[in-house]
Amino acid sequence: MKQLRCLRYGLLALFxxxxxxxxxxxxxxxxxxxxxxxxxWGDYIDPDVTALFTQETGIEVIYTMFExxxxxxxxxxxxxxxxxxxxxxxxxxxxKMINEDMLRKIDMGNIPNHALIDDRFKNLAFDPQNExxxxxxxxxxxxxxxxxMVEAPITSxxxxxxxxxxxxxxxxxxxxxxxxxxxxxxxxSMNTKNEAELQEAYNKLxxxxxxxxxxxxxxxxxxxxxxxxxxxxVYAGDAITISDENPDIxxxxxxxxxxxxxxxxxxxxxxxxxxxxxxFINFMCSTPIATRNWxxxxxxxxxxxxxxxxxxxxxxxxxRNPSAEDxxxxxxxxxxxxxxxxxxxxWTRLIGA
Amino acid sequence: MNRRLRLxxxxxxxxxxxxxxAPLLLILYYSLTTGQGTALSLDxxxxxxxPRDTVYLRVLWRSLWIAGVSTAICFxxxxxxxxxxxxxxxRTRNIISFLFxxxxxMNFLLRTYAWMTLLERTGLINTVLKSLGLPPQEIMYxxxxxxxxxxxxxxxxxxxxxxxxxxxxxxxxxEASEDLGxxxxxxxxxxxxxxxxxxxxxxxxxxxxxxxxxxxxxxxxGGGQNALIGDxxxxxxxxxGDWGFGSAMSVILMVLILLSMNALSRYxxxxxxxxxx
Numbered sequence: 001m002k003q004l005r006c007l008r009y010g011l012l013a014l015f016x017x018x019x020x021x022x023x024x025x026x027x028x029x030x031x032x033x034x035x036x037x038x039x040x041w042g043d044y045i046d047p048d049v050t051a052l053f054t055q056e057t058g059i060e061v062i063y064t065m066f067e068x069x070x071x072x073x074x075x076x077x078x079x080x081x082x083x084x085x086x087x088x089x090x091x092x093x094x095x096k097m098i099n100e101d102m103l104r105k106i107d108m109g110n111i112p113n114h115a116l117i118d119d120r121f122k123n124l125a126f127d128p129q130n131e132x133x134x135x136x137x138x139x140x141x142x143x144x145x146x147x148x149m150v151e152a153p154i155t156s157x158x159x160x161x162x163x164x165x166x167x168x169x170x171x172x173x174x175x176x177x178x179x180x181x182x183x184x185x186x187x188x189s190m191n192t193k194n195e196a197e198l199q200e201a202y203n204k205l206x207x208x209x210x211x212x213x214x215x216x217x218x219x220x221x222x223x224x225x226x227x228x229x230x231x232x233x234v235y236a237g238d239a240i241t242i243s244d245e246n247p248d249i250x251x252x253x254x255x256x257x258x259x260x261x262x263x264x265x266x267x268x269x270x271x272x273x274x275x276x277x278x279x280f281i282n283f284m285c286s287t288p289i290a291t292r293n294w295x296x297x298x299x300x301x302x303x304x305x306x307x308x309x310x311x312x313x314x315x316x317x318x319x320r321n322p323s324a325e326d327x328x329x330x331x332x333x334x335x336x337x338x339x340x341x342x343x344x345x346x347w348t349r350l351i352g353a
Numbered sequence: 354m355n356r357r358l359r360l361x362x363x364x365x366x367x368x369x370x371x372x373x374x375a376p377l378l379l380i381l382y383y384s385l386t387t388g389q390g391t392a393l394s395l396d397x398x399x400x401x402x403x404p405r406d407t408v409y410l411r412v413l414w415r416s417l418w419i420a421g422v423s424t425a426i427c428f429x430x431x432x433x434x435x436x437x438x439x440x441x442x443x444r445t446r447n448i449i450s451f452l453f454x455x456x457x458x459m460n461f462l463l464r465t466y467a468w469m470t471l472l473e474r475t476g477l478i479n480t481v482l483k484s485l486g487l488p489p490q491e492i493m494y495x496x497x498x499x500x501x502x503x504x505x506x507x508x509x510x511x512x513x514x515x516x517x518x519x520x521x522x523x524x525x526x527x528e529a530s531e532d533l534g535x536x537x538x539x540x541x542x543x544x545x546x547x548x549x550x551x552x553x554x555x556x557x558x559x560x561x562x563x564x565x566x567x568x569x570x571x572x573x574x575g576g577g578q579n580a581l582i583g584d585x586x587x588x589x590x591x592x593x594g595d596w597g598f599g600s601a602m603s604v605i606l607m608v609l610i611l612l613s614m615n616a617l618s619r620y621x622x623x624x625x626x627x628x629x630x
Binding site (some may be wrong): 067070071073074075083167173175212213214215216219223226227228259341344345347348349351352353 | 389409410411412469473475476491493494574576578579580584585588589590591592593594
């Protein structure tokens with residue numbers, strides 16, 4: 001961890017000295033005819049995988065990233081869909097995109113590796129017939145906490161409202177995850193469309209705001225590794241990344257229950273190269289590549305062979321392999337349809353408050 | 354000849370039409386839509402100015418306040434610097450003004466990230482403080498951190514225009530002032546300072562505008578705890594998908610900036626005239 005910091009300062013110094021970092025010239029590769037545009041979450045793939053795909057198939061990959069589902073959705077809406085072929089949204093967003101006719105049915109005949117996906121992740125509510133999506137990664141939302149900074153193990157969402165952790169809490173800068181935490185703490189569903197319940201959850205978040213250090217995105221990983229705060233609401237996979245670097249970090253799925261998410265690969269209706277997109281999805285599901293991504297990202301893989309080869313010590317980790325009871329308390333997000341706007345309004349007001 | 358000269362303005366006029374006028378009109382149009390139906394309405398503006406729910410007005414006030422404080426600090430730091438710079442030998446001042454521009458070669462985002470590494474609890478400043486036995490400071494995620502980020506990023510925009518106006522100053526006027534018996538202080542306040550007003554005006558404008566509209570500095574250094582109007586606008590477009598409300602907030606911000614620029618330039622005219630008399 002210390003080394004990482006040193007490295008960062010070193011890089012910082014280097015950047016200050018080098019006004020313009022040298023960019024490598026674009027490699028004049030062979031006359032590749034096909035390009036595939038992939039749109040995925042930030043830091044959500046082994047960086048070598050796209051090059052391996054190009055090596056194997058000759059298909060050039062243009063890879064771009066987004067920070068949140070809503071971010072991805074508005075960007076696709078704004079650019080008129082032509083900028084991407086493959087997208088990797090989460091469950092509820094996939095439902096919304098299916099409802100809005102934005103996704104193309106996938107020919108599973110072209111994706112033999114779909115057979116390697118565990119049955120638990122097939123026929124889920126957001127895509128009951130497995131027509132539009134192939135699961136990529138899954139996980140839970142929970143609290144990552146620094147065991148040297150808390151008195152007893154954290155078990156409940158209420159810890160995030162505990163005044164002894166004032167200015168020691170990172171929340172997520174994401175509407176559904178943060179409102180979901182408050183809703184679950186109050187014993188409501190994370191998919192509620194009841195405005196009174198939402199208002200109550202919003203009031204809780206307003207009450208919590210003075211205790212929160214910051215509302216963050218991906219950078220929460222660096223912050224928790226460095227020990228900037230005691231508690232952070234994180235995705236399970238990020239908790240693993242953090243605790244790999246900082247062994248003081250533990251992860252818990254709070255007793256009130258939480259969110260179970262499944263991020264799946266989809267093809268946009270407007271995709272210019274559906275065959276290339278299917279080839280890419282199939283490639284991502286192959287055991288060596290799925291293993292690579294799983295090792296790099298740390299999120300849980302839905303791929304049977306990856307699960308089977310998981311070392312024993314991972315089996316009992318609540319972050320890597322949540323127990324059946326934990327999962328039973330978790331909910332998968334559903335598309336909120338008309339209520340989305342209400343959620344967004346509450347969130348804008350909370351950030352403004 | 355005249356007509357030919359005028360023709361050379363066509364490319365810019367076209368550019369302005371496509372990239373400045375048209376987008377402005379689009380924003381104005383979007384600000385009047387609500388996403389439900391095509392009817393135009395003032396609902397977005399009503400929502401912003403709702404007297405029963407002042408959350409948006411408070412964000413606007415916070416943005417103006419933080420930008421104002423940042424601009425004031427930039428001015429207090431920047432004017433003396435520009436003045437000292439303008440008094441130096443030409444060679445030295447060219448080198449030093451070059452040094453001011455040098456950090457701007459590096460991406461603004463990276464420079465702001467660098468501040469995070471400095472200001473954090475486990476950052477460089479607090480590590481040094483701790484090793485000296487001094488109490489650590491809570492700097493990150495405060496309004497102060499946002500002001501600091503603004504001042505750091507926009508200070509050159511204050512110094513350079515003032516410096517330029519000071520170097521273009523007519524030396525004869527200063528000599529005349531001294532010949533007529535004015536001391537250094539009087540010469541400065543009654544001759545030099547008023548004559549540098551155009552530079553001060555551009556400096557204030559060029560610092561205040563980016564400071565009041567920024568969203569990335571407040572996001573990185575304020576951590577969502579000190580959201581500015583820029584943050585809310587960004588959220589409407591990027592996440593919430595409510596372009597109407599986002600556009601309405603942009604229009605309100607633009608009108609405010611235009612009004613304050615106008616007031617400032619009127620003030621400048623009056624004073625510049627008085628100063629020269």
